[in-house]
Amino acid sequence: NAGVTQTPKFRVLKTGQSMTLLCAQDMNHEYMYWYRQDPGMGLRLIHYSVGEGTTAKGEVPDGYNVSRLKKQNFLLGLESAAPSQTSVYFCASSRTLTYEQYFGPGTRLTVT
Amino acid sequence: AQSVTQPDIHITVSEGASLELRCNYSYGATPYLFWYVQSPGQGLQLLLKYFSGDTLVQGIKGFEAEFKRSQSSFNLRKPSVHWSDAAEYFCAVGARGAQKLVFGQGTRLTINP
Numbered sequence: 001n002a003g004v005t006q007t008p009k010f011r012v013l014k015t016g017q018s019m020t021l022l023c024a025q026d027m028n029h030e031y032m033y034w035y036r037q038d039p040g041m042g043l044r045l046i047h048y049s050v051g052e053g054t055t056a057k058g059e060v061p062d063g064y065n066v067s068r069l070k071k072q073n074f075l076l077g078l079e080s081a082a083p084s085q086t087s088v089y090f091c092a093s094s095r096t097l098t099y100e101q102y103f104g105p106g107t108r109l110t111v112t
Numbered sequence: 113a114q115s116v117t118q119p120d121i122h123i124t125v126s127e128g129a130s131l132e133l134r135c136n137y138s139y140g141a142t143p144y145l146f147w148y149v150q151s152p153g154q155g156l157q158l159l160l161k162y163f164s165g166d167t168l169v170q171g172i173k174g175f176e177a178e179f180k181r182s183q184s185s186f187n188l189r190k191p192s193v194h195w196s197d198a199a200e201y202f203c204a205v206g207a208r209g210a211q212k213l214v215f216g217q218g219t220r221l222t223i224n225p
Binding site for chain 2: 004031033035040041042043045048050056058090092099100101102103104105106
């Protein structure tokens with residue numbers, strides 16, 4: 001049981017490049033979340049999903065897109081990366097209505 | 113709307129000393145409250161949670177937290193800290209029927225030998 005995994009762990013992009021971050025969970029959780037963590041800002045919710053085929057905007061959705069084609073996977077895409085998207089990205093999942101979230105190890109993204 | 117405030121950005125304590133990390137929340141109904149810990153370079157791990165019932169909850173690693181409705185607080189405590197407790201601690205609040213948690217800005221804990 002791996003829990004929540006994230007791919008890749010590190011990535012450096014140039015401004016304007018695109019990339020996709022992959023989150024996978026093997027706990028059969030309905031809810032999945034993408035956060036970004038910046039110094040002094042805590043965790044900010046980017047997008048979330050309440051089930052396969054659904055997505056919703058969080059607190060800071062601009063510049064990001066997501067997809068949940070399979071229950072176990074939640075993809076975060078950056079179509080045209082900007083230096084302001086330099087951050088550590090965390091994925092999390094939870095069972096419906098329990099609110100206890102399980103986090104992945106994070107992806108450190110640098111945009112130059 | 114829910115909100116969470118962790119008033120202390122950084123706290124330093126000596127190994128073996130007691131610890132209390134503060135968390136204040138804003139929410140009209142009974143909140144669901146959580147404390148998470150993040151070790152350097154790692155993801156967040158759940159320390160403890162409060163949904164209802166006994167207002168003093170026990171968690172992993174010897175931590176406990178007390179829900180005080182009158183003070184809108186959910187402070188985290190440990191009687192005697194260990195060097196391995198050095199980490200960042202996040203308080204979070206949810207609500208019945210809500211679909212997401214709101215996190216505080218975190219408190220960084222440094223342990224002096």
